[in-house]
């Protein structure tokens with residue numbers, strides 16, 4: 001059932017939403033999304049920071065469930081950074097072929113493995129500055145590893161988070177701006193929770209063609225192009241089996 005519309009958010013003299021009102025709205029959004037997505041959390045399977053790093057590199061432009069199918073056998077064969085360097089490039093390319101962009105991903109995994117061995121004693125570092133120095137690792141991948149493998153508060157902005165945050169009017173400043181904005185809207189302890197709830201909302205409801213008629217935060221969203229068509233209410237496909245970290 002659609003919820004009753006709330007009074008318009010407080011506005012500044014220029015017609016912009018007051019920062020305090022936006023913070024309250026953002027927190028209301030998170031409360032409601034967390035209720036809708038009690039399964040929020042990492043959808044890539046991993047048992048160590050290194051496995052999560054590899055899985056996240058492989059997950060670019062691919063579905064997490066599909067990556068899990070590949071990594072189940074990959075992680076049984078390759079235990080640590082040295083294993084990815086022992087085999088010929090072509091063999092690793094074959095092993096990750098099904099994830100797409102396999103040449104680029106192979107280069108990134110081998111490059112990061114080399115750096116981990118040369119500069120970090122074979123261990124994944126637990127800080128942003130070191131992580132983003134690794135080949136193929138940007139702020140999104142680093143934030144996922146920090147937040148989910150190390151328990152360090154971090155906001156990861158993928159395409160779903162970027163889309164949902166922009167539609168919700170939380171930021172119009174590009175990916176780095178969105179990360180900064182979300183960090184200012186939520187307390188640190190909720191950064192990982194906010195990331196996953198926005199990801200799941202973007203996958204399930206606020207898809208590229210949003211399913212606004214069934215959206216649980218419809219009344220909190222100022223997006224001017226909300227859908228009204230019932231045809232958009234068809235549920236987005238869910239993973240066949242919910243993937244959880246193998247910890």
Ligand code: SF4
Pocket residue numbers: 167168205206207210211212215216217218219221222223226227
């Ligand atoms: S109302 Fe529509 S655009 Fe706004 S968050 Fe919900 S699904 Fe996305």
